Amino acid sequence: MSDALFVTRLHRGRISVAQDLERTCLVLAAEDRAGQRWSREHGYGGYTSYASLNDLTRRASVFETLEKAIAKQVAVFARELQFDMAGRRLALDSFWINVMEKGAIHAPHIHPHSVISGTYYVTVPPKSGAIRFEDPRLAMLMAAPPKKKNARPENRSFVDVEPKAGALLLWESWLRHGVEPNRARTPRISVSFNYRVD
Template sequence: MSLRPLFVTQVYEASLAEGRGWAEFNEQLIDVVRMMAEEDAAGRRWCRDNAYRGYTSYASLNDLPQRFPEFAELKRHLDRHAVAYAKALNFDLARKPRLDNLWVNILKPGGGHTSHIHPHAFLSGTVYIDIPDGASSLKLEDPRLPFMMARPSVTEDATEAERPFVYLTPRPGTILMWESWLRHEVPTNQAKSDRISISFNYA
């Protein structure tokens, strides 16, 4: 007999930390993110009103590559990876993937981000810039889960591809990308310091 893997979900992983000048660039990004968290009153108000434990620019600033040179440089890196990912997925595109939005996340200890998808985009992802010991992994959900009905649980030695949930543990510089329909979440941050990341959508 043989098994034929069908309808495979491909998650893209790469690292900016392998490039020259990453450490300095990473520190610059952290400094800009910290400055935003102090000066973005609208973002802080949104976080307070929505019980977000930390800071995100998701609902307040949508022009970061135009506002800060550090984000313009980050966009150039992400554009290259988005093109590589779309090519690996064999997408038939009329144009290159276009960065639709980009936002920063500071998740304080005890904070998390519940399960969600990213509508109105086809590629989404996160680049991680400060991941202390004990920081949350990215939790990905098998998209077939709502349709599994009476499917049994899997054994302990089941492969990653057969599990209903997969936890990816990033490091500073890690880029993770997935198709925007893939449900994901950030479990509670168990670290003693902030978990800092930058998320994005391509349309």
């Protein structure tokens, strides 16, 4: 018998994919010259609106609807994490499109200045890459043996999640994660976001 202390939670939800969401993402990706330039200059294997568009929810109602559905699940997750908000609230900080082409990877990273981050998957071809979460204590493991291949997820140092279209993943923004190469011929399309304390 043992207790689980200092738990790292991953929220898995579902939101049905709006019919025109994929098309809207691709239209913006095709039109956003500044975003295309930023993606090229930063070696992003595809397109992201991260650095170029900060008003997606006002650009197309499909993003506004999606953000409302995400915000509901963020609120559920925050309750589960038992945040004492002391009268403050979680607010959307950034909301962006990712179109990852064949071969694209996303090196491990965290999302600074945020509290809850996540991704909503719009189009996920088979073999288009899992998202890998890392144990935040990796640097402290020192002489600890590695975990068995079939260890339970809560005991693993790395957890891979293969998302499906319509999946929503939420995690605390300090949790390091990266995305494996897209081995499909067609792009994986997702929408990522950060929430901060307002």
